[in-house]
Amino acid sequence: MEKEFVPYEQALALKELGFDEPCYDAYTHDGGGESTVPPEKYNYRTDVIAAPLYQQAFRWFREKYHIIGEVKYKGGLTTKTAWYNYVIYSQIDWEDDNPNKQWKTYEEAELECLKKLIEIAKTKEIRNNNSNIILDYFRNICRIKTISIKGNR
Secondary structure (H helix, E strand, C coil), X not given: CHXXXXXXXXXXXXXXXXXXXXXXXXEECCCCEECCCCHHHXXXXXXXXXXXXXXXXXXXXXXXHCEEEEEEEEECCCCCCCEEEEEEEEXXXXXXXXXXXXXXXXXXXXXXXXXHHHHHHHHHHHHHXXXXXXXXXXXXXXXXHHHHHHHHC
């Protein structure tokens, strides 16, 4: 059952990005499991980190960031020769495909896809924060110029 849950490091990154949905389980800060806290409280306590299912994390990225991660079977006739990769689509403007990267199992590709989604989301957060800082800066300049223009009249 543990393989259904996002690993601790990615769960922590999701929490930092604002993931706050109820989950069936949680991690303590040392990465261990936690089962004494009601699921709806996992994201509101500082001593535990919600452990979402992979499907919850992928859905959350789809809904919050409009990015879709998809693991694809790429080839191989048996489980020993099979390989997988992933593609990430944006509902807005771009696509990230990894034709040269491959993983031996679906689960490995799924984890790498999740890591990439987190990286993209962090980049979007930084870009949005920088945009807001720049907008605030220009708003303040415009306000200062407006005040000084009005003061000269």
